[in-house]
Amino acid sequence: MNPLLQKLHPYPFQKLGKILAEIEPSQKHELIRLSIGEPQHDTPKVILDALSNNLTDIAYYPTTQGSPELRSTIKKWIESRFGMPGIDPDCEILPVNGTREALFALGQVVLSPSNPDSVVVMPNPFYQIYEGAALLSGATPKFLNLGSSNPGWELTQLDKSTWNKTKLLYVCNPGNPTGHVMSLSEWEELFQFSDKYGFIIASDECYSEIYFDEGSPPLGAITAAKSLGRDLTRLIVFSSLSKRSNVPGMRSGFVCGDAAVLKQFLLYRTYHGSAMSPAVQKASIAAWSDEIHVKTNRTLYRDKFNSFVKTLKPHSSIQYPSAGFYVWLKTPIDDVEFAKKLYTKCGVVVLPGSLVAREAHGVNPGENHVRIALVATQKDCDEAAQRMATLMSLGFD
Structure with a gap:
């Protein structure tokens, strides 16, 4: 076997899967997955x-x-x-x-x-x-x-x-x-x-x-x-x-x-x-x-970002990205713990930033951030934002 294969790191979603497998999701909510950047708008x-x-x-x-x-x-x-x-x-x-x-x-x-x-x-x-x-x-x-x-x-x-x-x-x-x-x-x-x-x-x-x-x-x-x-x-x-x-x-x-x-x-x-x-x-x-369907696609993302940012702005330092469909959100606590809280209390799945980075120059630049992919429907993204805002306003209790 190729020995170089042993140098590969587990994929971020494998790591996330192991983290979430050790805890129970919220029983009060239907799960909303915003961890994977898989577009879910209709195919033209x-x-x-x-x-x-x-x-x-x-x-x-x-x-x-x-x-x-x-x-x-x-x-x-x-x-x-x-x-x-x-x-x-x-x-x-x-x-x-x-x-x-x-x-x-x-x-x-x-x-x-x-x-x-x-x-x-x-x-x-x-x-x-x-x-x-x-x-x-x-x-x-x-x-x-x-x-x-x-x-x-x-x-x-x-x-x-x-x-x-x-x-x-x-x-x-x-x-x-x-x-x-x-x-x-x-x-x-x-x-x-x-x-x-x-x-x-x-x-x-x-x-x-x-x-x-x-x-x-x-x-x-x-x-x-x-x-x-x-x-x-x-x-x-x-x-x-x-x-x-x-x-x-x-x-x-x-x-x-x-x-x-x-x-x-x-x-x-x-x-x-x-x-x-x-x-x-x-x-x-x-x-x-x-290009018609591409403009329609952008409109759908724009609407989701507008409502998502508006809902979370009073509770976080959320900002619009320059482009793309990810929110790169700074977390008030450790990013893995933040993701676990969202999973257990809100039924929302996000990707801890430390899992998509390596420690380099003495720091992991993904730490204390989570990646949120606004790929789900407008309804699901709005619901996820509301759940997160409620949790953050309560100090994660």
Whole structure:
């Protein structure tokens, strides 16, 4: 067996499951789960129709590169959303079966087993796939802590010798769980570090289409690169339909970026067998071609955030994220104890922040926070907020 598997940490939801298994949920309430970021809004009809109308296509093997029609559709969406003309769909775009597997697989392409000193840098708190990609590639994960008052990161947390060993850096923008959107100056500094030390930037932008101001979408890596007069050198961007279009079970997304890197990524995926189903490709074309359902989706999240924040504001330091569907709530007590109280007294399940972070630089930046995913119905989110407000007003008694 691969000994590197022993380095993997239990997934946060495994840890949460063990914690909750030792206590009893509230008997007064029906359980409301706000721990997992699984979209629960209705899947748009335009996508369902495209999927059902093309099921006969499963009689054919798909190509790893995806159909020209799908890549062309993604190209048009990128140009419209990020304002970057001239993307080559044949060598700068690759469809993937959801970005989770692609984020992981990139590590297998970028990192060499012959270089055990390689470093992979990632935010902290973070999406666990980043760490797993580093560990199973034989690299060492290094963390950049995200602050509470300043949700961005300071690149100077790591010394020059660490940056010299860095081959890959993961960024989540908008952030999971903080909802932080990187500014142009933050991107400029990161690009400068990439130029200086030669590492590849993997920008996970799965939450980019969930935001509050229709006139001000989150700044993405591609737009930032264009604004700074850069091309896509050493930049790989990941995007997904799961959150944007409420199809987490369809497993569809894309990577876009440096053609030289994607050439090697395609080679790897040819052997890995990661081709997207032809029927899913047709449904993906329908999804990327339609923005009406995406705006409707944002309205639903906006309404839930407005009522959730209003209810909890008198009892907490709750704030709106810049984007995404998570509330990153500072807790008045230990985050695990807070989550246990919500479970036993309110019947509400949230994710303790310490479970999605590692201790680094002498601190676990997820401590004393919980991640609350506003993915349930408006009714359930309102009910959860009311239960939490009542408990907090009573001092958790």
